[in-house]
Amino acid sequence: MLVTRVEAEVGGVMLPYGPAALCAVEREIPVPGAMFGIDEDGVTTLRQLQLAVPLHTGTHTAIFAFSTEDVDQWDNYLQVMAEILRTVSADEPETEPHSTAAEPAAG
Structure with missing residues (x-):
């Protein structure tokens, strides 16, 4: 696949878990019209956020x-x-999810 233009912003961010590297990329990607059953080719813009979080073990990301x-x-x-990235934690997940809803009464 041919990429016609790429722009990126890179930097660092501090999450509750610790430091992370981020990269926001924008690409213009040619789209063959044949994929959609039309004669003319087009171009679409795709934006992506990538965040690399070094794990506390020191050996993986x-x-x-x-x-x-x-x-x-x-x-x-x-x-x-x-909001999702604020939930990244080194703590082990609980074995049973909590429920704030009342349990149905046995009947």
């Missing part, structure tokens, strides 16, 4: 990535990703 062609909603998607 977790990569989180989000991609969209809906670049008009990018800021909203970033807010969602930020």
